[in-house]
Amino acid sequence: MIWAVYLLLTLEGILSQSDKPLFGLFCPPDLYYPSEETFCIHNAGDLRGFSRLLVILETQSGTTTLHTVLPNMPAWHCQSFQVPEPSKDTENVKLLVQGIGDEGNKVQLSSKSLTMRRKSVGTFVQSDKSIYKPGQLVQFRIISINQDMEVQDKNFSLVELQDPQGNRLAQWKNVSPKMGIAELSYQLAEEPNLGKYSIRVNNVVRQIEVLEYVLQKFEVMIDAPSSISVLDNNVTISVHGQ
Incomplete structure (x- = not known):
C-alpha cells in the first residue's frame, strides 16, 4: 500500500510557548469502499491539559470517532476501520484530531482532506x-x-x-x-x-x-515406420493434410 504521510505536528518542543500536544497521524490519502484501511497515530504522551484526543472521520453522512488517545497510553498506535460508503463514486472527507478538555470543551487541533472512492x-x-x-x-x-x-x-x-x-x-x-x-x-x-x-x-x-456454415473436412495422413527400435536415435514421422 502506498502511504502518504499526514504528519500533523504542533510546534511544541520547538517553541515552548505552545500549549498544543505533539502528535503525528499517518493515513493513506485515498480510502476505497468497500475495504478496510489502517491509520497510525503517534503522540509524545503529554496531552497538554486535554483529557483525551479524538481521531474523527467526517463525511457527508456524519462523523465517526475512529480512536481515542488517553494519557499514559502507548505512544504508537495503529488501528483498522471499515471505510463507509461514499455518497457518490468519489467523496471528499476530512480526518480530524480534536482535543477534549476536562470540562468537555472541544478544540480542533488538525484537519486533513482525504478522498473516499468506490472500487471500480x-x-x-x-x-x-x-x-x-x-x-x-x-x-x-x-x-x-x-x-x-x-x-x-x-x-x-x-x-x-x-x-x-x-x-x-x-x-x-x-x-x-x-x-x-x-x-x-x-x-x-x-x-x-x-x-x-x-x-x-x-x-x-x-x-x-x-450463421449457416459447414465445417471444412480435412484428410490427415501420417507416414511412420512400421516398427521402432529402442536402439534408434532418430525417428522420422511425416504428417500430411488435404
Missing part, C-alpha cells in the same frame, strides 16, 4: 463459442471483478439477449451469481435471423454470430 468494477461476459448454427444452445456466463481482482457477488439486475434487428429474444432479471459467476443459456430456433446477436449486461455488450 468490471463486468465480463463469456460465451462457450463465438459462432453458432441455427438450433444450437447458446451458453454464456457473467462475472464482475473489482480493481483488486475480487469477485463480486451482487445480482445482475437485467440480462438481455437481442437478435440482429435489436429485438429482445430473452431477458433475465435479478440474476444471482453462484460463487461469483452467473451461468445462463438460450436455445436458438431452427430458423433464426442470421447475423450478430447481442448479450447485454449493465452497459456491457458481448456479441455472438448465428
Whole structure:
C-alpha cells in the first residue's frame, strides 16, 4: 500500500510557548469502499491539559470517532476501520484530531482532506463459442471483478439477449451469481435471423454470430515406420493434410 504521510505536528518542543500536544497521524490519502484501511497515530504522551484526543472521520453522512488517545497510553498506535460508503463514486472527507478538555470543551487541533472512492468494477461476459448454427444452445456466463481482482457477488439486475434487428429474444432479471459467476443459456430456433446477436449486461455488450456454415473436412495422413527400435536415435514421422 502506498502511504502518504499526514504528519500533523504542533510546534511544541520547538517553541515552548505552545500549549498544543505533539502528535503525528499517518493515513493513506485515498480510502476505497468497500475495504478496510489502517491509520497510525503517534503522540509524545503529554496531552497538554486535554483529557483525551479524538481521531474523527467526517463525511457527508456524519462523523465517526475512529480512536481515542488517553494519557499514559502507548505512544504508537495503529488501528483498522471499515471505510463507509461514499455518497457518490468519489467523496471528499476530512480526518480530524480534536482535543477534549476536562470540562468537555472541544478544540480542533488538525484537519486533513482525504478522498473516499468506490472500487471500480468490471463486468465480463463469456460465451462457450463465438459462432453458432441455427438450433444450437447458446451458453454464456457473467462475472464482475473489482480493481483488486475480487469477485463480486451482487445480482445482475437485467440480462438481455437481442437478435440482429435489436429485438429482445430473452431477458433475465435479478440474476444471482453462484460463487461469483452467473451461468445462463438460450436455445436458438431452427430458423433464426442470421447475423450478430447481442448479450447485454449493465452497459456491457458481448456479441455472438448465428450463421449457416459447414465445417471444412480435412484428410490427415501420417507416414511412420512400421516398427521402432529402442536402439534408434532418430525417428522420422511425416504428417500430411488435404
